[in-house]
Amino acid sequence: MDPIQLWNAIKQELRKSISQGFSFTNYVDTLNPLQLVENENNTVTLQLTTTYEPVASEWLDTNSSYYQAFMQAAMTATLNLTGKPTFIIPSVTYVSPTPTTLFDLPDDQKSETTEYTKNTNLASEFVTQSILNPEFRFETFVSSDENREAYAVAQAVADKPGTQWNPLLIYGGVGLGKTHLMQAIGNKVLERTPNANVKFITTEDFINDFTEALRRGQKETEAFKREYRSTDLLMVDDVQFLAGKEKIQEEFFNTFNAITRENHQIVLTSDKLPKEIPGLEMRLVTRFGQGYSANITKPDLPTRVAILRNKSDLENLSIPNDVIDEIAAAVDTNVRDLEGVFNQVVGKMRFSNVPITVETARTILETMNFKRQRAITIPLIQEAVANFFNVTVQDLNGKKRNKEIVVPRQIAMYIARELTQDSLPQIGRAFGGKDHTTVMHSTEKIENAIENDSILAEQVQKIREELSNG
Numbered sequence: 001m002d003p004i005q006l007w008n009a010i011k012q013e014l015r016k017s018i019s020q021g022f023s024f025t026n027y028v029d030t031l032n033p034l035q036l037v038e039n040e041n042n043t044v045t046l047q048l049t050t051t052y053e054p055v056a057s058e059w060l061d062t063n064s065s066y067y068q069a070f071m072q073a074a075m076t077a078t079l080n081l082t083g084k085p086t087f088i089i090p091s092v093t094y095v096s097p098t099p100t101t102l103f104d105l106p107d108d109q110k111s112e113t114t115e116y117t118k119n120t121n122l123a124s125e126f127v128t129q130s131i132l133n134p135e136f137r138f139e140t141f142v143s144s145d146e147n148r149e150a151y152a153v154a155q156a157v158a159d160k161p162g163t164q165w166n167p168l169l170i171y172g173g174v175g176l177g178k179t180h181l182m183q184a185i186g187n188k189v190l191e192r193t194p195n196a197n198v199k200f201i202t203t204e205d206f207i208n209d210f211t212e213a214l215r216r217g218q219k220e221t222e223a224f225k226r227e228y229r230s231t232d233l234l235m236v237d238d239v240q241f242l243a244g245k246e247k248i249q250e251e252f253f254n255t256f257n258a259i260t261r262e263n264h265q266i267v268l269t270s271d272k273l274p275k276e277i278p279g280l281e282m283r284l285v286t287r288f289g290q291g292y293s294a295n296i297t298k299p300d301l302p303t304r305v306a307i308l309r310n311k312s313d314l315e316n317l318s319i320p321n322d323v324i325d326e327i328a329a330a331v332d333t334n335v336r337d338l339e340g341v342f343n344q345v346v347g348k349m350r351f352s353n354v355p356i357t358v359e360t361a362r363t364i365l366e367t368m369n370f371k372r373q374r375a376i377t378i379p380l381i382q383e384a385v386a387n388f389f390n391v392t393v394q395d396l397n398g399k400k401r402n403k404e405i406v407v408p409r410q411i412a413m414y415i416a417r418e419l420t421q422d423s424l425p426q427i428g429r430a431f432g433g434k435d436h437t438t439v440m441h442s443t444e445k446i447e448n449a450i451e452n453d454s455i456l457a458e459q460v461q462k463i464r465e466e467l468s469n470g
């Protein structure tokens with residue numbers, strides 16, 4: 001097979017699964033076929049090159065949607081070309097372009113890349129380049145009760161960065177849309193002010209960049225500082241990973257101060273409130289809390305249905321309502337999982353002739369280990385804890401202060417915090433209208449006690465198992 005002919009056939013297939021515009025232009029059209037290499041295990045590697053480093057790193061990730069889409073497309077393309085599907089593996093290598101950064105591209109190519117966040121002209125080559133996902137916009141985010149506050153304040157920040165809500169901290173469990181909302185701010189700011197110095201990075205990038213700068217010496221450390229501190233909008237994902245890293249926290253603190261001093265904007269995400277992150281220095285806890293902290297919780301069933309419907313409309317697909325209901329009812333973990341199942345269903349629609357019915361959806365759900373399962377709710381936790389300690393649910397929700405009741409109540413609150421997405425005030429209300437500070441105090445107490453009390457740790461574990469076994 002000729003690599004160029006093969007690549008063109010694969011590209012044609014990829015056009016159907018990778019959204020047109022930015023994604024296709026950057027992640028597919030910028031690749032050039034080099035050669036085909038046959039491997040020992042009957043697979044063939046298609047070597048491709050790109051002059052964009054971020055594109056190459058995205059293709060390195062075998063879990064990325066581009067990589068997955070490629071595998072499917074290659075099967076169909078080889079089937080069309082040769083009559084039998086062949087297992088083709090993409091291998092994308094970065095080659096240095098003559099113009100050295102995306103921003104040195106000729107003007108006619110610049111417009112295609114404007115959605116890349118612009119780093120400063122000073123961009124040191126070891127500092128992580130920031131890329132925004134162009135699909136993470138306010139328009140593609142389904143706003144519901146669980147994220148309404150975060151959505152509203154994110155829009156306010158995008159409209160007037162560096163004014164009132166600084167920093168904005170978006171916190172909540174995995175896969176609930178924190179990064180999406182954060183990048184929506186970046187995309188909006190860049191749309192209005194294309195020259196703004198907007199930087200999106202993960203906490204891990206910050207740690208790696210700083211460590212690398214230190215390793216390289218003083219000049220590079222200065223360059224690192226200049227680059228990070230001169231941003232107009234700095235977005236840092238997953239700041240809980242700063243925990244326990246003193247030197248990094250010090251640098252982060254200084255970066256934070258330098259940016260906010262200039263009235264430039266910082267947006268952070270975290271899996272919990274800063275004061276609940278063990279090993280985060282008090283001065284950072286205070287700084288992170290000085291702007292606005294907005295929580296995102298797990299979407300309920302109607303929201304999950306709305307998210308799937310929205311995705312299906314955006315991609316111009318006609319997925320039957322009962323299929324959407326089936327998926328939404330079974331996948332109650334987070335939006336990322338919901339999208340994972342949705343993509344499988346879309347893949348089935350595109351690559352096989354099987355009609356998408358509730359039955360097909362169920363098979364997909366089963367292979368992905370999702371079945372209509374009972375969600376762990378606060379009432380279920382209360383019931384399990386009450387049975388375990390031989391007290392009543394009324395006791396847990398009441399006001400009695402004797403140890404036999406107080407400890408199970410604290411354990412129930414602790415497990416509710418751990419296994420549900422409910423916020424502290426929601427948990428407080430479910431326990432007979434207790435204040436959120438009582439819930440916080442109780443969960444901290446159990447969290448600390450568990451470390452030294454193996455009996456307590458075992459009791460909590462048994463209740464967890466009881467709950468997950470249903």
Ligand SMILES: Nc1ncnc2c1ncn2[C@@H]1O[C@H](COP(=O)(O)OP(=O)(O)OP(=O)(O)O)[C@@H](O)[C@H]1O
Pocket residue numbers: 136140141142143147173174175176177178179180181269307335336339
């Ligand atoms: N309300 C929503 N509307 C539309 N899409 C959503 C919504 N919430 C999440 N998503 C989608 O779900 C996926 C996961 O979201 P995202 O990456 O923002 O999660 P996260 O909270 O940052 O997770 P993590 O903590 O694991 O980084 C993304 O593809 C995002 O677009």
